Amino acid sequence: MEEREAVDESTVRVTETKPNNEGGAEADSSSSASNSVRIAVATRGDGKVNVHFGHATEFWIYNVSGQETEFLEKRSVEAYCSGRTDCVSPDDKKKIFDDTAEMLGDCRIILCAGIGDSPRSKLLKRGIISLAGRGGIEELLLESLEFYRDLGF
Template sequence: MIQFPIKLAVASKDNISINEHFGHATKFGIYNVTADHCELLESREVAHYCLGQHSDQSAMSGILEAIKDCHAVFVARIGDGPTEKVHAIGVRAVSEYAYAAVEESLLDYARRTAAGEDIG
């Protein structure tokens, strides 16, 4: 059973839609969410992880540190390797809402998760 509020991280270029790839994000919006309310708490800056054909492992540790207190991280896209690392710290990687509006997506996720659906 989920306990509200939940903290959710969002990779977004504009804080309007979930439109940033996990590896390209330089910040994550951190939201406090209940079944009917969504509030932006802060923005956490990170170094971007994806550097073309290779990745920056030190940036990954910084990203994981930045989102470790969140229930889930919402992204437009995320690779299998980063997904495994995110899951290993107990955070869900959610790309189901790619390019959708932030607030509507987070509220839908909170309602569906509270109803027992497995998302992400």
């Protein structure tokens, strides 16, 4: 079973992820495509969630439903920060964030290796939940969907 460290009500760090196959029970697959959730993943590839939100130059977009994940596309964005001391000016940063948030506006979840308090809060105001974790994309997509459903969505 996974362990989650609650950072606040909008972000969770997934500290360990293991498939739960105990008892051989299959997950309920009654949630069809109509119940799918679109998730954006910050990644450099290799099948891993491995990029901080502010450092991401592309997001891989997935539809996730039940135990099924479907890759849709890659969306390129401009990173607004390359390190703690090398962020762009506040005005440029706002525009870059707004452009990124608009491009990801059809996603309900953003899955990334980390995210600052300010962008997390701004995304939440737009109806997008940010989840922070590192590991395999497929596993974390399913974990994210489960957490999203546990929140009542």
